[in-house]
Amino acid sequence: MxxxxxxxxxxxxxxxxxxxxxxxxxxxxxxxxxxxxxxxxxxxxxxxxxxxxxxxxxxxxxxxxxxxxxxxxxxxxxxxxxxxxxxxxxxEGEDAWLLKIGKLSGVLRGRLHRPDGERFRRPEKKRTRGYNIAEVDALCASLIGYLENDKPLSVDNVRRAAFSEAKGHDSYEEAQVDAFLDRVVELMAAID
Structure with missing residues (x-):
């Protein structure tokens, strides 16, 4: 290349x-x-x-x-x-690559299959900004479709995901969501 x-x-x-x-x-x-x-x-x-x-x-x-x-x-x-x-x-062979992808996919799926509203931590302080829970959960639903039902989803959609601001317990903690999405991008880039 x-x-x-x-x-x-x-x-x-x-x-x-x-x-x-x-x-x-x-x-x-x-x-x-x-x-x-x-x-x-x-x-x-x-x-x-x-x-x-x-x-x-x-x-x-x-x-x-x-x-x-x-x-x-x-x-x-x-x-x-x-x-x-x-x-x-x-x-190391294709089996090693498949094993690596399988492990990462398993870790991500564990979080994806948590109930809506419970996938990520909430900020501890009331005024701390975070991500809109419903919007993050909607992306997670799309990721489940991609990983388990072969529904199309571009890695660029995940890279460019933007969520409305929410505060305190009405939001997901930004750092944790961002770290999770980094791992999703890692997986999708390795697969595609």
């Missing part, structure tokens, strides 16, 4: 008065990712799909358009996930 097709030569910038991603940080990360992908054995910094999923950039006026960079990050993450899958299969 040619990683250069996954990363544009230059990203579009937003207007000078609007916020975008810090161009220097973005360029440095994509350069490190390219080196790591193309020369895995020689790269001083090993980057994987999880690193791509977790990267963040500072907002600056006139920076790179976040939606364009995010789309490139999604393609890059998918490329790393495919390589990681192929490397695991080459090193």
């Amino acid at each position: 040619d990683i250069r097709r996954q990363i544009p030569a230059a990203f579009q910038r937003v207007e000078r008065s609007k916020y975008g991603y810090n161009a220097k940080q973005v360029d440095q990360f994509f350069q490190r990712a390219r080196v790591s992908f193309e020369n895995k054995a020689e790269a001083s910094e090993k980057i994987g799909s999880q690193d791509v999923r977790a990267v963040s950039f500072d907002p600056v006026k006139g920076g790179y358009d976040a939606s364009v960079v995010d789309a490139a990050l999604d393609r890059l993450e998918d490329a790393f996930a495919r390589r990681e899958r192929d490397d695991l299969i080459a090193a």
